[in-house]
Amino acid sequence: MASYDVIIIGSGPGGYVCAIRCAQLGLKTAIVEGRDTLGGTCLNVGCIPSKALLHASHQLHEAEHNFAKMGLKGKSPSVDWKQMLAYKDDVVATNTKGVEFLMKKNKVDWLKGWGSIPGAGKVKVGDDVHETKNIIIATGSEASSLPGVETDEKVVVTSTGALELGKVPKKLVVIGAGVIGLELGSVYSRLGSEVTVVEYLDAITPGMDAEVQKTFQRILKKQGLKFIMGAAVQKTEATKTKAKVHYKLRKDDSEHVLDADVVLVATGRKPFTDGLGLDTLGVELSERGQVKVGKDWQTNVPGVYAIGDVIDGPMLAHKAEDEGMAVAEQVAGKHGHVNYGVIPGVIYTWPEVANVGATEQDLKDSGRAYKTGKFMFMGNGRAKANFAGDGFVKILADKDTDRILGVHIIGPGAGDLIHEACVAMEFGASAQDLAMTCHAHPTYSEAVREAALACGDGAIHS
Ligand code: NAI
Numbered sequence: 153m154a155s156y157d158v159i160i161i162g163s164g165p166g167g168y169v170c171a172i173r174c175a176q177l178g179l180k181t182a183i184v185e186g187r188d189t190l191g192g193t194c195l196n197v198g199c200i201p202s203k204a205l206l207h208a209s210h211q212l213h214e215a216e217h218n219f220a221k222m223g224l225k226g227k228s229p230s231v232d233w234k235q236m237l238a239y240k241d242d243v244v245a246t247n248t249k250g251v252e253f254l255m256k257k258n259k260v261d262w263l264k265g266w267g268s269i270p271g272a273g274k275v276k277v278g279d280d281v282h283e284t285k286n287i288i289i290a291t292g293s294e295a296s297s298l299p300g301v302e303t304d305e306k307v308v309v310t311s312t313g314a315l316e317l318g319k320v321p322k323k324l325v326v327i328g329a330g331v332i333g334l335e336l337g338s339v340y341s342r343l344g345s346e347v348t349v350v351e352y353l354d355a356i357t358p359g360m361d362a363e364v365q366k367t368f369q370r371i372l373k374k375q376g377l378k379f380i381m382g383a384a385v386q387k388t389e390a391t392k393t394k395a396k397v398h399y400k401l402r403k404d405d406s407e408h409v410l411d412a413d414v415v416l417v418a419t420g421r422k423p424f425t426d427g428l429g430l431d432t433l434g435v436e437l438s439e440r441g442q443v444k445v446g447k448d449w450q451t452n453v454p455g456v457y458a459i460g461d462v463i464d465g466p467m468l469a470h471k472a473e474d475e476g477m478a479v480a481e482q483v484a485g486k487h488g489h490v491n492y493g494v495i496p497g498v499i500y501t502w503p504e505v506a507n508v509g510a511t512e513q514d515l516k517d518s519g520r521a522y523k524t525g526k527f528m529f530m531g532n533g534r535a536k537a538n539f540a541g542d543g544f545v546k547i548l549a550d551k552d553t554d555r556i557l558g559v560h561i562i563g564p565g566a567g568d569l570i571h572e573a574c575v576a577m578e579f580g581a582s583a584q585d586l587a588m589t590c591h592a593h594p595t596y597s598e599a600v601r602e603a604a605l606a607c608g609d610g611a612i613h614s
Contacts, residue, residue: 154261155283156180158483159275160290161267161428164192166460166472167290168251173480175258182284183260184267184277189248190255193292194469197312200247202335204240205315206500209342213502218539231343233320240315268429272455286455286483289443290476291428293421293461298327300387300398301417307390308415311336321345321413325397327385329356331499333418334372338501341376348378348410350385350399357499361511361560363546368505368562371542383408388415423462438464448488449479457483471495494577498567503529503543506570509558509577510548521551525583525607527599529563531614534594540564545603547573547583554582554607565596572600583607 157179160167167183168190174181189196215228255262265277269289275282295310297303305313311332320343326333329351341347349356355365356372356379369379383399386407390396397410423441430437436444436452443451443458450457457479460472474495478488499505515522525547529535543563549556559573576586586604591597602611 154180154182156182156261157284158182158286158288158480159184159263159267159282159284160288161269161275162192162290162292162460163187163190163251163262164290164292164460164472165194165469166292166476167192167288168255168476169473170288170290170459170476170480171260172254172258173477174483175260177480177484177486179480179484181258181260182263182282183255184263184265184275186264186266189245190251190262191244191248195247195251196244197315199469201240201244201315202311202339203500204243205236205339206335206502208236208239209339210502213342221539231320233343237316266427268427269433269456270429271433272453286457288449288479288483289425289428289451289456289458289462290460290472291424291462292472293467294424295417296420296422298385298417298419301327301385301415302388302390303417304390307393307395307413308388308417310417314414314416317414323412324348324414324416325350325395325410325412326416326418327397328352328418328420329379329381330358330418330420333416334368334377335500336416336418337377338372338375346378347376348380348412350380350383350397350410352382352384352402354382356381357505359511360497360505360507361546361558362513364505364507364560364562367543368499368501371503371562372501380408380410385419390415421461421467425462448482449475450482465492466495466497468495468497491578494574496570496574498570500567503540503563504566505562506566507558507560508570508574509556511558511560512548515548515557520557522548522557523551523607524548525603525605525611527602527606527611527614529596529599531602531611532594532596532599534596535564535599537594538564540596545569545599547586547600547603547607549583549607554584556581556583556586559600559603561600563596563599569597569600572597 158174159182161184163185171183263277324345326337326349337347382402386398395412395415443462459475461467474490481488496508528544530541546560548558583604591601605611
């Protein structure tokens with residue numbers, strides 16, 4: 153068997169990015185993947201396919217709601233669901249093949265099969281045991297289960313089944329108003345499903361800025377999504393074609409039942425470490441099943457590292473990518489680093505929602521004196537022209553130093569606009585630095601500048 157400097161287990165955004173960086177740094181590298189295609193959850197059954205369906209369904213929404221206003225008359229397109237799924241599969245195939253190309257280009261060996269770690273310095277794939285100086289666990293996460301709810305990926309589905317439904321359901325019940333529930337709920341709502349979201353807490357998207365949460369929920373309601381808040385799902389009962397969702401309202405313990413054609417369970421994800429043999433190896437896990445790592449992403453077993461969804465932190469592809477690059481540098485004797493204070497989060501609904509850094513609640517909790525600069529997209533010319541005036545940019549800056557501490561955007565292109573804030577925060581910029589930077593007109597980005605101006609002497613267009 154060939155012997156390697158690094159073997160990475162798992163080819164999601166954490167694993168494959170790590171493999172490329174390892175190879176670039178001159179390390180002899182292999183990646184282990186048991187799926188038929190590379191790219192992990194993100195490319196195969198997560199970020200990429202869901203974005204394809206969000207894109208397609210958004211076009212339909214535009215045709216139905218905005219075309220006539222712009223003088224584009226005619227019948228709205230009808231949905232050919234099979235073709236839409238084929239488009240989505242095609243997007244996935246192009247992306248996963250792209251990763252395979254990158255592995256070849258960088259001379260990374262793909263060890264096909266599910267890997268386990270029989271001992272430090274050894275990775276077993278099928279019947280072969282490969283020797284390696286370093287092992288990086290990048291095995292990602294899987295949907296967490298909910299007591300009383302059994303998924304069959306046809307009627308009661310996780311996000312994976314929701315990307316492959318036989319038809320657009322008439323009634324979709326989504327359990328959990330988190331990122332997955334709202335993105336996929338939006339897709340089916342646009343395609344004509346009656347969507348009801350049942351959420352345990354009193355606000356959607358836990359952990360997000362409270363003002364954004366309220367605005368976001370109002371906009372989604374206007375788009376037709378229904379919400380049942382403060383409701384704990386107790387169980388589901390499913391036949392081959394229908395399901396019932398039983399829930400209890402927290403305020404009075406009253407019990408209720410919803411009928412559904414499809415139920416999407418989107419109540420979070422948990423680390424996936426099955427079959428790796430971590431028990432025998434003695435790798436320490438947290439109570440939540442996360443692999444425990446030190447600052448250099450090394451576990452308690454020397455030479456065994458872990459990154460991405462299997463360790464602590466937000467379960468985001470780009471967080472895993474950053475860790476992938478940083479751990480590669482650590483293994484190569486350099487000084488890989490991840491700035492966990494500047495990891496953006498994006499929800500790809502319409503409008504998009506994006507955030508980076510502290511929320512107002514975080515700042516209140518830590519007793520930090522701050523000021524707020526806010527600008528509504530209604531005051532942005534480009535947004536108005538594009539029927540995209542809903543939402544705002546909010547910048548939180550230190551009251552005394554003006555340093556940017558957090559940015560929260562709900563509005564058109566929020567997922568791209570947030571990176572202006574990320575770069576500014578990486579450089580320790582003040583709100584005034586953003587405010588004094590010339591922004592092209594007419595762009596959505598002017599709303600970011602206006603929010604920065606609002607941290608000082610005032611925005612111009614509000
Ligand atoms: P989530 O943690 O974002 O939301 C789960 C929601 O379910 C919470 O609001 C929670 O209060 C609710 N819930 C839990 N138990 C419940 C019950 N019994 N009854 C009713 N509600 C209940 O989890 P989600 O949406 O499944 O996403 C999983 C992970 O995937 C997240 O870490 C997310 O960041 C990531 N992801 C990120 C995306 C992006 O960056 N755009 C897209 C999709 C997923």
